[in-house]
Amino acid sequence: MSFYHTPKALSAFDAKFEAQKIAFGPISFQVAHCLLKFEVLATIDQAGEQGLSIAQLAQTNVLNEYALGVLLDMGLSMGLVWLNGDAYVLDKTGYFLLHDDMAAINLNFVQDVCYQGLFQLDKALVAGKPSGLAVFGDWQTIYPALKDLPAEAKASWFAFDHYYSDHAFPQILPLVFAHSPKHLVDIGGNTGKWALSCCEFNPEVEVTLMDFPGQLAVAKDNATKHGFAERIHTFATDLLDESRPFVEGADTYWMSQFLDCFSQEQILSILQRTAQAMTPNSQLFIVETFWDRQPSAASAYCVNATSLYFTAMANGNSRMYHSKDLIKLLHQAGLYVDEDTDNLGLGHTLLRCKRKP
């Protein structure tokens, strides 16, 4: 990590401007959301270098000249568009908002899942609870609520969740199967995306998913649809309930984008129980996006921002961790890191862990 260890090289004038950008951040966000939603950026993009005037845009848009004007003039200030005479032309930042699927997925996730609840961030921080989740109903954490979220929020949540794993899994599969797993226990396996990938990648591996019964019903259904019903098994449990048993003695355990959903105390408990279930020859793979292991300050920004979703909306006490904090918990649980691979997918790290002798 080469960033954050010195003050930013920024003039006082630029720093004042940055402070104003933060202060008006919700406005620039909603402007971007509307310019995308009403397809203003897309229409301007199609017009190329020549651009389109407000009057031209108003001819085919549901928005009138006033509405297009306030959006696009703020778009000028945000670097989304520039003015060629009186015609608005797409600028680089607007291009990436329109064409970079990661930006779109993040923006929709913030709009549909986080925006309203974030207003309660101050309360969530004090209470250690996801106070913003009240926007969607009376839940203790977002996980059992997922199936009941409004359609847009649900779609944006899963799009966000899957986008990152979809980019990581193809690179990670060969690294895992280089260690010839026969029986992989997927802890917090959710709806079985990784289990299916494993069964497709290797003709013999068996997978057991540990998760809430609700998730497993969906996973079992997915397994059957893909013809893997005989190799994908389920083990219903509540992973935070310390009285419930773990699947014991498998050669491989697996946790992907899972530990970031828990507080440090809960992670320690889960790791301790995993270590107990492991044999001296078992391996535990952990996939995480650690903020300190990101390839750039830009990706660290996204990872750090995501932590606040956990605070305000998900469970109030988890986050995207610094790798140092997680490795400390691994050691406390009686495990050590045997292999440590960064820069997989979109800033993922794969840790292969073993029980300390």
Add this chain to the structure above:
Amino acid sequence: MSFYHTPKALSAFDAKFEAQKIAFGPISFQVAHCLLKFEVLATIDQAGEQGLSIAQLAQTNVLNEYALGVLLDMGLSMGLVWLNGDAYVLDKTGYFLLHDDMAAINLNFVQDVCYQGLFQLDKALVAGKPSGLAVFGDWQTIYPALKDLPAEAKASWFAFDHYYSDHAFPQILPLVFAHSPKHLVDIGGNTGKWALSCCEFNPEVEVTLMDFPGQLAVAKDNATKHGFAERIHTFATDLLDESRPFVEGADTYWMSQFLDCFSQEQILSILQRTAQAMTPNSQLFIVETFWDRQPSAASAYCVNATSLYFTAMANGNSRMYHSKDLIKLLHQAGLYVDEDTDNLGLGHTLLRCKRKP
């Protein structure tokens, strides 16, 4: 205006990062709000270059290590703080968020007045109504609602409104009184801030405020308190009601931060009725913050962002205008610009207008 007429000189990488900053804008905003509210930045500022670790900060803060950690790690990504070993030190952008009263006033205005209602921006744009105002009750515009807003929203609204006029009035007074006004009609005079300034600046001038009866009651009270009851008069009306008369034949008319509260159609109507009330020797002064007359892209950003407050929260159809649009309306109303002075206060323009012969 030297900005917006060419594409931004930005690498693709930086533009992608800008797009992500916009996508996570509501998160960075709430992080800044909480770092200020819980006095984390202020405490770090006091520690100077040496900074403070999370553990040190947690000793005296209402927030625990987890809460401080998610806020401050995002603060690193936002350039608010940097890491000196494991101690967080205030960085330049954090310094201006903490010490620049304009940033604080804008941030509080966005948080307390705009944040929740901005979620309805898409609806407001389509309907031409301030759909976000429903957050505060069933109002058609924010103006009659001001006295009934929740205490925090009310305080932040008036702080925002007065901040900009407080910076402009001292520079503008001598320019206006160079033309020796004897009777100044303050159209949309609100609670009488400008009227009091005039009476203090010049011992003879008489001022008549035109506004809603509610506002004028407060203004009359203020005038009496300052000993100007005999020189400050009131004329209760609804300025949008075309059947109601104007104060006629005064030598000077005055509209400060007023026309931006109306749509172009409404502005034209107000200007036409003002022109009718004027004599050939009358002058009309208009004070506005035009986005195209701003001294920098940074101040234009703030002005353009403010337009969306009018869209979502205030009345749904007004904005901070381009000077060209307002001057066109002046001409249509039978007026011309006789003197045109930019860069007063914080990006204000003073127009002195006369009736066309």
